[in-house]
Amino acid sequence: MDITRRQFIKSAAAQSAVTTAAVLFPGISFGAWKNLDSGGIEWKKTPCRFCGTGCGLLVGVSGDRAVAVKGDPNCTVNKGLCCVKGYHSIQILYGKDRVTTALVRKNGKLVETPLKEALDLVAGKMQETIKSHGKDAVAMYGSGQWSITDGYVSSKLFKGCIGTNNLEANARLCMASAVTGFLTSFGLDEPMGSYDDIDQADVFITWGNNMAEMHPVLFSRMLANRKAKNHVKIIDFATRTTRSSQASDKSILFKPQTDLAVANAICYEIIRNDWVNRDFVKKHVSFHKGKTNIGYGTQDHFKFKDKAETVDFEAYKAFLEDYTPEKVEKLSGVPAKDIKYLAALYGDPDRKVVSYWCMGMNQHTRGTWINNLVYNCHLLVGKISEPGNGPFSLTGQPSACGTVREVGTLTHKLPKGVVMQEGARKLAAKIWDVPVENIDPKPTYHTVEMFRALDRGDIRFMWIQVTNPMVSMPNLNRYRDGAKKDGRFLVVSEIYPTPTYDVADVVLPSALWIEREGFFGNSERRTQHNEQIVPMPGDCMSNTWQIMEVARRMGFEKQFPWPQETYVEDIWNEYIQFHDTPKHRMAPYKELKARSGIQWPYVNGLETKWRFNAKYDPAAEGDSFDFYGKPDRRAWIWLRPYEPPAESPDNEYPFWLNTGRILEHWHTGSMTRRIPILHRAAPEAYVEINPDDAARLGITSGSKVKVSSRRGSLTMKASINGRGLPPKGMVFVPFFDESYLINEATLDAFCPISKQPDYKKCAVKLERV
C-alpha cells in the first residue's frame, strides 16, 4: 500500500514538473483579479444556497459584484466554517450562459421574448387551460430551493385563488418520508432537537448516511466533539463504504432494505436486556400497528391509506420475536454481535445517543416505516428531546423545511394543517381573503403521480420553478416523453440551460439567491433571512414576483397587493399569522433581518432548542416530556415489519443500483458544475463497482461500462477503488451529471404512505463495452 502510494506520488511529481506552467493558472483568469478594487469589501450575511445544513455565510461585495465568502462566525450552525461548495458558492451567479431574458418556443425553437409578453402568455395559457380542461389541468412544481415567499405565493395562487391542489415540490422526492415519519410517530413535523446535540452526544449512529460528503460541516462538528472527548463514538450503518465510514469508529454494512429488520432487532435486544426506560415508556409512549403488505405504487392511480390500531407493550414484544439478532443476521448480513453492539449503545443509560439520517432512509419504499423504527429505538430508552439525545432527520435542500414543509407546498397541505380539515381551510381562506369554497378539500396528485398525469394528459399546463425534474425524476424516460407530448405546456423559471429548460415552452429568467431578498428554513427549524446583496442581471425577477405578476394578470390583484419595495416583508407578516401559536411561532421580520437565523417556536424572545420537553419548549405542559402533537399526548411506537423492496437483483439483472450525491456537486449539478474548482475536481459521473465484481467481469477503472435496468441504460466510465466502495453485488452512480442520466434506469416505486420514490434500490446488469 505504502509503496504504491509513493510510486503514485513520484510519477505524478514527474508529470507535474512538465506541466507546472499549465497547472499554474488553470480555469481562472488570473488577470481578472485586478479588475476590481480591493479597497472596500463589504461583508453581508446570508444562508448558503446549497444543502439543508443552513450554514451562515458572509459574502464579500465589491461594487456590485460578490467576490469572496467566509463562514459567518455568528451563525451557530457552522460557527465560521464552510465546505468547498459554500466557499465558492458565489460563482454560481456568474456563469456566462446565465438565463437573463424570457424565452418562448416558436417553431420548435426557444426565442428571446420581452418579459411582459412572456408573462402575458403564461397567464393567458393558464386561463385557457382552466377553461378548456378544468382547474385540475394546471399544476405547479417547485422545490426546497424556493425561498419561503416563493412557496407561500404559489400556495396562495394555486390553492386559494385558482382552487386546485396541484401543487407539489421536489421535496416529495427528498423529505416526504421524514414528514410522514414525524407525523405518524409524533403528530408534528420537523426534528425535536437541534445541532447543539452534536456537541453534547456521546454516540452518533448514522443510518445510510454519508455526512462527510453530504453534510460536511456537521460532520466536522462531530469530529471536533470526538477529538475533544476521547470516549465519543461515531458508528456508520450503511450499505456502502464511504468517506464517512472511514472516519467512523465502526462501519457496519447491511443488505439494502434490511435496515427495517435491524432496527426491530435492536429494539428486541433492548427489551431482552431490560434496557427499556420503563418510566418514560409508561408515561410518554403508546403502541400502534398499521397495515402490512402495502405495495409499491408502480401502477398509475395507486392508492393507499394506512389505518392505525392501538396495541399494548406485550403485543409489541410478541411482534419483535421475529427479529432476534440471529434471525436478522441471516437476512441482513449484519453479524448478530454488531446488532447487539448497536442495541447496547442505544441501551446504555450513561451514553447520550444521536441518530442521523437523510436520503438513505427517506428514499425507501418503506421510508415512513424505517423513520418510525428509528424513533422506536430512541423512545424505548427515552433518549429523545433533550441535549445530546435524539433522532435527527437531516435535509438535502436549503429550505425543504422552511418552504415545503412549513408553508405546505404539497398537494394535501396548507400553511397550517391539511386541505381535508375544514378548520384549516377556513383559516387559510380568512388570511388569504378568498371564499372558503375556493379551497378544494380533496388532495390531487403527489409528485410521481403528477408527472404521470402530465404524461396521460390529465394535466396540460405545468409551471416548474427552482428544480430540474428532467434530471431528478425516477424512471425518467417515461416522464420526459410525457412532458414533450403535444398539448402539454411547460413553463420553466430558470437560471441556466438544463434538461428541464430544454423541454420548456416558456422560460422565465429568475433572480438567484442573493440577487433577491428572501428566507430559507434549515433542518433544525431555523429561519434565515437574506437581503438582496447584488443586482439582478438582465430581465431576471424573483420567483415570488413572477408568480405575483401572473396572478395579477389572472385577476387576483386583491390577493397580491404588495409593492416591490416591501413585498418580502409584507408576505412574511401575512404568512406568520398561520403559525401564531407557541407550537410554531416564527420570529418577526426585523429580528430575522438582524440575526444569523432564529429557531422556531420563537416565544417571548426565546428560541426552542428541544421540543416536547417542558424544560425547553414553551408549548409543552407539565414538568417533563409532553408529546403534544398526538391526541393522547404520547409518542407512538409503531409495529412495522420487514417487507422486501420493489425490485431486487435476479439472474438477468444481478446488481443493486444505488444512486446519490458527492461532496462537490449539489442536486442535479446545474449550479455547482458551473463553479470552476468543483467541476475540475469532479467533471463527470461514473459507476462505482466493487473490485471483485470488476475483476470477474474484466472491467478496469476508467473503462466504459453499460449499466442497464428494465427501464433504461447508459454507458459510462467505471470507478474501482475510487471514493466509495460498494459491496459485492452493488454499483453506485452519482446523479449530478446531465450527460449520464442515471434516473433513466431507476424505478418509480415509492413508499405508499409518503409517496417518496426509492432511488437507492433497483436491479441492473453491467456489460463491458
Next chain:
Amino acid sequence: MEKPKHKVDPKVGKIFLVFAGICILALPLVVFSAFSFNTQAKETALIEAPSMDFDHNGKAIFENYDRISREYIESTSTERTLAEYYARRQYPGSPPEIPHPLEAHGIDLECLTCHANGGWTEPLKRITPLTPHPQQVSCMQCHVWPVTDKLFREIDWKSVPPPRLGRAALPGAPVPIPHDLQMRGNCIACHVGPGTVTAIRVEHPSRGNCRQCHVPNTSTQPWQR
C-alpha cells in the same frame, strides 16, 4: 508482540531472558523521553486545539510557535512564488486547491502528517507548506484535487486583487495585517520557514509575538469624532 507461553522448551527461557534484558536497558530511555521535549505529544496537543484564533485561543498559537525548531523558523529556502500561491485560489482567502495527486479513498486524515509539520517531502521533491488551521481534520471538506483543466461552461468571474504588500504607515514601521484572519490567525504557518512564499516571509522570524507590532487593517476609514 506475540509471546510464546506454556511450552516446555529451553529456547523459550532464553528468549524471555533476552526480552527482560532489553526491557531493563530500555527503561531509562522511556523515562528520559517522557520528561524530555516530546515533539509527538506536542503535535498531538496542537492538532487537538479547538481553534487558532489569536484573540480567543492565542495559547495554541504560542505553543505552535514553541514546538517549531529555530532552524526551521529561520530557514529560507523556498521555491513557491506569490503568483503560484494565489493561482491555487479563486479569490484571496478561498481554500486553495490541492496541487498534487492523492489517494481518492477515505477522508484523508493523512494530509496532516505533512501539512501540520512542514519540511522536505521526498516524493514530491518539494518543501511542504503548513496549514494555518491544523485543528480542522476533515481536509477534503474544503480542499479538492482538480483532475481536469476544462470547465463545464465558461464563467465571468472577477475577483479582487490580492492585498498589496508593504503598506506601512510610516517608513520602517511594522506593516498592518492586510488579510482576514478567520481560519488564518496562525501567522507563522504562512510567514516563516522554508515552506513559505518569499514575498510574504518575515525578516525577523524568531520573534514569536507577531501581533505585538502587526495589527489587522479592518477599516479603511479614518477616525472621526
